[in-house]
Amino acid sequence: MAKEVTLNVTEAQDLLPFLLEQFPNKGRNKVKTMLTRGQVMVEGRIVTRHDHRLEPRQQVKILGTVRGMGEVLHGIRILFEDEHLIVIDKPPGLLSMATDEEHDRTAYRILMNHVRAASKTARVFIVHRLDRETSGVMMFAKSEAVQQALQNSWRESVLSRAYIVVVEGKVAKPEGKIETWLKESSTKTMFVSRPGDGVKAVTHYRVQRSTAEYSLLEVHLETGRKNQIRVHMQSIGHPVVGDKRYGATKNPIGRLGLHAQLLSFRHPVTEEVLTFETAIPPSFRKLFTTPAK
Structure with a gap:
């Protein structure tokens, strides 16, 4: 799925059954994968729970993959990027960096994959964090030297x-x-x-x-x-x-x-x-x- 798809909810039901109805040809496992990979947003928030309750008039968005990367952007919008920095608009529901429970579905991991699509040695470095449920502007450095320069003079x-x-x-x-x-x-x-x-x-x-x-x-x-x-x-x-x-x-x-x-x-x-x-x-x-x- 390369493009974003917007779906309108007409009756109260759980998220997984709703998605299975919307995508009858995908199969249950593929629909579950869409959820676990963070491709599903409800009212602007990343949702991964199969039993998330939907209400009438809500909107569900299915986020597409990035061509050539095979990685979902999880709703992240890049506001600025040069050789030193990346500034993003982080959606709610997405961790800034890994925890004991979550390693892969984080802003850090998504951006790491993004920069490594251009160079296998590229890296990103956390400058500051936003809570999982906080959305908005967040900055990453592309080198440890830039990270330290920002943190030391924040x-x-x-x-x-x-x-x-x-x-x-x-x-x-x-x-x-x-x-x-x-x-x-x-x-x-x-x-x-x-x-x-x-x-x-x-x-x-x-x-x-x-x-x-x-x-x-x-x-x-x-x-x-x-x-x-x-x-x-x-x-x-x-x-x-x-x-x-x-x-x-x-x-x-x-x-x-x-x-x-x-x-x-x-x-x-x-x-x-x-x-x-x-x-x-x-x-x-x-x-x-x-x-x-």
């Missing part, structure tokens, strides 16, 4: 990082600054600690839209700590939607309400200022769109 090189965040409840203050100290528990969960204990974290936010149930925020990071936005939103009583780990009780978009919208930085080699900005995910916008009467 605060100076990165000029702006902006996230779009959907949180529970109506945030009263139109804008604010959250400044705390964070620590990691034995269960790998971050939490707000007492001043001077852990690492300092600073987050700035501005409300873009809100309803009685949800708020859409533009968030800028002054520091880049693990799960910083998620912990800080929980600390002000407005957890990120879909973030059960950090206090959320609602999941209206079927994913974490966190999107890395903008990254602006100084190129470590050319010193050119590069800025990449992606659109607000449609599922975020739908929560703040008044239905037509």
Whole structure:
């Protein structure tokens, strides 16, 4: 399958039976392979579970393979590439790099295969990470020297990082600054600690839209700590939607309400200022769109 195919859901059912109905000539094993290889997106999110529940009016996209590579891009869109860097728009549901449970279906592995299609000795290197369920702009280096240059001068090189965040409840203050100290528990969960204990974290936010149930925020990071936005939103009583780990009780978009919208930085080699900005995910916008009467 070389092209992307879009399918509309008309009745509630599990994903695998739906796909088998849509592709009666493919066979059960081939359809399962489409799922395990990350070729199936539901409402913009990579889904691999056979029993994922579909609802009417949802859209399912089947992503094609890249000609000559034999590797699925898993919904990754390359925003920029030169001999030193690759900047991508990562979809939700895709890991940045391998874990004990997942080795192959990661942004790192996909991009490694991408660069090795041109040269067998080519490599990519992680510069920073996004959580599995966070979508948006992410950068990789093509050499260890460039990776180290970026990581060693991250605060100076990165000029702006902006996230779009959907949180529970109506945030009263139109804008604010959250400044705390964070620590990691034995269960790998971050939490707000007492001043001077852990690492300092600073987050700035501005409300873009809100309803009685949800708020859409533009968030800028002054520091880049693990799960910083998620912990800080929980600390002000407005957890990120879909973030059960950090206090959320609602999941209206079927994913974490966190999107890395903008990254602006100084190129470590050319010193050119590069800025990449992606659109607000449609599922975020739908929560703040008044239905037509």
